[in-house]
Amino acid sequence: MFQEIFKQYNWDSVKDLIYNKSSIDVGRALQKKSLDMDDFAALVSPAAAEYLEHLASKSHRLTQKRFGNTMQMYIPMYLSNECQNICTYCGFSLDNKILRTTLTDKQIIEEVEVIKSLGYDHILLVSGEANRTVGIDYFIHAIRLIKPYFSNISMEVQPLDEDEYKLLKEEGLYAVLVYQETYHKENYKDYHPKGKKSNFDYRLNTPDCLGKAGVHKIGLGTLIGLEDWRTDAWFCALHLNYLRKTYWQTKYSVSFPRLRPAAGYPDPKHIMSDKELVQLICAYRLFDENLELSLSTRENPDFRDNVIRLGITSISAGSKTDPGGYAGTLHALEQFEISDERTPREIAEMIQSNGYEPVWKDWF
């Protein structure tokens, strides 16, 4: 289990390691073909900022070699905003007095029909954590309903157990995304004071359960803004490094959810600039040329248009982050605000005009 590896490292020493990297270390990492954790530290360090163009051009080339001139299209579909967790940064947090809803069969099909009309064939199912009403039985049922419409189904829901993942895989589940949010174990508790999610280690070991269950793809990530993004990224890369060697038949992806200053919300503790996000995307690409890198509609149009050439391999468009949002009948609260409101067709045209083929279907 990754927990055993994780225990050997200390947040502050890793942070020191990263912040003490020099431009010589960055230069060495840029020359190497096979990068280790020390090289990754150099690439996410402040010293790498002045090498951003080098990082970007190498990242572009590696991505093109491995993924070609293509961009995978996906869309999230929120099944429920019921949640028993308190997460200080999340719209679905238990202590938010919002209308809670979980889609019925009829509502699921209504959503699916709208999503299909947009052209999608890959779907990401999302929920809060409400194990009694939106647990394994609900998910199995939902996948059975949805499977005839989509080639590829991913999930971003609460962590489940290995046996449950096996059941879902048999129903046709392809990928599971489970972000640690932060690898800062002490502060994790402050962000997740109540609910099952407050158990840091359980979440940390979930990708192992996914690997053992044989789920095709595991998505990792940290919520950027909670803690120092460089240190969090290093731990996430460590996690990835462990997983890809242990579960060698599994694919991996990393996403970059970034908390931005927004009206009505307290500013995130750590603000990451656009330049820094580009640095991070490139660092992951140089670290692992086969890693799928995903970008959501949290990011604004200008940034998305420019960053797709720098290492991103999958992108969402036209997303709604509230259950029932596509059919538009429920008016539930969104989990987070969308920055890129363009339609999937508009995004596809933008991708084509950048010299890429939008891929709608890439599974059986």
Added chain:
Amino acid sequence: MSELIIADKTFSSRLFLGTGKFASYQLMEDAILASGTEMVTVALRRVEKNHDENIVNYIRHPHIQLLPNTSGVRNAKEAVLAAQLAREALETDWLKLEIHPDPRYLLPDPIETLKAAEELVKLGFIVLPYISADPVVCKRLEEAGVAAVMPLGSPIGSNNGLQTRAMLEIIIEQINIPVVIDAGIGTPSQAAEAMEMGADAVLVNTAIAIAQNPIQMAEAFKLGVEAGRLCYESGVGERSLTAQASSPLTAFLR
């Protein structure tokens, strides 16, 4: 240049093309036509069922044999299932069998590939397996009844050329069915090298798809493959470490 025969079908081009990674379907079609290829492989997972922009529409030409592949499957069971779906969707028995459970290097699983090949041959498929450059596994696949073997030159998409050269030579020498060198061929000179060695054909994808000018690169590969094959058929002179004088010292002993 002699014709290539695989499973009773004759091909005048010895260049096979893959269809991944192109910047647009139109560009892919143009490159396919420029290459002169008559065999094009397409991943079943990319084939859309009810979509106007179906990748297959850009590949179907009277002179082109469609070769669906099972890329994405991780074991024999999944491969057989994918093969059956491919047969149904594309109405062909031809199949490029690909089982590479390792998503990093996309190296074939020889055990699962052999298992799947045995079953698919029984089910009437014309099987062309993607396989490591392992002469014994290739012989086992031949015995299983595959139509050709497709050993790799180096990992898929790596453009590293014939790093498995020594083993490829043994495969070419030993086997009685066509050998198509698949994966890793990054330049026309590497394709020519494979053909000079006696490979029956090569399959190219990444090198063409991500070239700045894929159409021109497709033509370059066409020429490289033809040059290599013509060379092979002309009889390559033996290589030697020392100079061989064209007027030998013992010439007076007539």
